Amino acid sequence: MQVKRNSKKTFNDINMTPFVDVVLVLLIIFMVTAPLLEQGIKLNLPAAKGGALEKDEEPVVVSLKDNESVFINSQEISEQSLDKRISLIFKNRKDKNVFIKADAKLPYGFVAKIISKIKEGGVEKIGLVTVPPDKQ
Secondary structure, three states, X not given: OOOOOOOOOOOOOOOOHHHHHHHHHHHHHHHHHHHHHOOOOOOOOOEOOOOXXXXXXXXXXXXXXXXXXXXXXXXXXXXXXXXXXXXXXXXXXXXXXXXXXXXXXXXXXXXXXXXXXXXXXXXXXXXXXXXXXXXX
């Protein structure tokens, strides 16, 4: 009895071409989508001098647009429900700090009314966000 062996040898190297193709496609996708991930609300902030504040937890930012719409961290809410929403957010947080980004064109009375609503929600410290005068 004679056993024939297959004369073809198998090639045991990994083909890198599909891997490189997939990596390049993913790189292009991430390069295109990265600028779209920047979130925020376009505001015309007032200019003022001051340093950056230290933060322990993710800050809560209340943004006020020039048409008097109110946002909490990029989510629009009604002015009437602001104090209830703030109290829910700070229910289990140790620091009770809020940063307010208000458009420079807003009347002072509207901003003061929002500040009092935030205080009613149980916030201890409120910071006003501005831009440096040289960046405006």
